[in-house]
Amino acid sequence: MTNDVLCRVALGRKYCDGEEGRKFKTLVIELVELLGVFNIGDYMPWLAWVNRFNGLNAKVDKVADEFNAFLEGVIEEHKEKKIDDKEEGAADFVDILLQVQKENKSGFKVEIDSIKATIMDMFAAGTDTTSTLLEWTVNELIKNPKTLRKLRDEVRQVTQGKSDVTEDDLEYMPYLRAVMKESLRLHSPVPLLPREAIKDTKVLGYDVTAGTQVLVCPWAISRDPTIWENPEEFQPERFMDSSVDYKGLHFELIPFGAGRRGCPGITFAKVVNELALARMLFHFELSLPNGAKAEDLDVIFPRTEAHLGRRGCPGSQFAVAVNELALANLVFNFNFVLPDRPNTKDLDIVESTGLAVHKKYPLVILATHCS
Ligand code: HEM
Secondary structure, rough: HHHHHHHHHHHOOOOOOOOHHHHHHHHHHHHHHHHHOOOHHHHHHOOOOOOHHHHHHHHHHHHHHHHHHHHHHHHHHHHHHHHHHHOOOOOHOOOHHHHHHHHHHOOOOOOHHHHHHHHHHHHHHHHHHHHHHHHHHHHHHHHHHHHHHHHHHHHHHHHHOOOOOHHHHHHOOOOHHHHHHHHHHOOOOOOEEEOOOOOOOEEEEEEEEEOOOEEEEHHHHHHOOOHHHHHHHHOOHHOOOOOOOOOOOOEEEEEOOHHOOOOOOOHHHHHHHHHHHHHHHHEEEEEEEOOOOOOHHHOOOOOOHOOOOOOOOOOOHHHHHHHHHHHHHHHHOOOHHHHHHOOOOHOOHHOOOOOOOOOOHHHOOOEEEEE
16 A cells, blocks of 8 residues: 555556566565665675675665666656646656756756655655554554544544545544554654764763764664653553654654654655554454454563663663574574574575564454444
């Protein structure tokens, strides 16, 4: 769904049908997968040569070439059907970028490669994050039936007598907004924000020299028990009378980052997620298949010693996940010999990495039409 929405906004039409659609979907999946893959050269630059042998460089080149060819096709298609030929308001993102390039009023030359990079950036940053958030939100709602009922009541009350939910209805759904905020707090799709120190500085008593890569972790901040009451609980009510927002001004909640590099797609993501969720609840009753219980949905990583006590490490669960993943990737990439496990394919967990933190197991629920 998120891919289709972005395609229509950015490229003017969906790319989901037939061979072309299948290829494009695979390409986007490969792209976001590569963005999150463990690249040893990032951490130990002298080992970057390893990527020539483990296939990472070849995969990056292949995906870059295929994406380039796809985007060239899209741009050609747009050039043939000029923006002036379209109805007013029907221009998409590519039309607008081409128009900016043609008018050349921006004070700098817009190269065709910049247009391609901008479109690709949008897909890389916008599809996986949005769908991951939606999946986690539904997961939490199934796990918290009271919240699901309360949200469904709000959606159906606001839309009484209507045949669908529209964007205008969202304004009257404060609980829906609180649910999305709480989901972004507990399941920040982008767990790490990389930055580089531009000058020598001191953070919490630690010296950070210029040029050091610093990783800010919204995931751990959002679960810090010194900031949040019952941080592991899914409680949208905490946002009902709170001014805390995710727009980058409240540093305890920064799923979209903050500052000049902060996510430019916040408003878009907010509307797409809220509308999709409201429509889902308007049209469907959600339940788990085969009589499975809500408790069966695994949301939280197991607790570890690092989590004990009030001053326990707030990032312990995250650290466990990152370490397990890094270790599994090392084994995957370096061809270690595993006793009693000659088939290394068993370790193929690449699909669980990506730009966003996915659910470890896909969510399977039944959606039946409301009577
Ligand atoms: C729930 C959905 C989303 C989340 C959680 C999210 C989160 C983020 C985060 C954390 C960043 C990095 C910010 C920083 O470094 O401070 C980012 C960057 C960005 N996001 Fe989003 N985003 C979402 C949806 C979208 C959508 C729908 C779009 C486009 C329509 C989008 C476009 C971008 C772009 C273009 C960047 C900049 C990438 C770059 O620096 O090259 N995002 N997003």
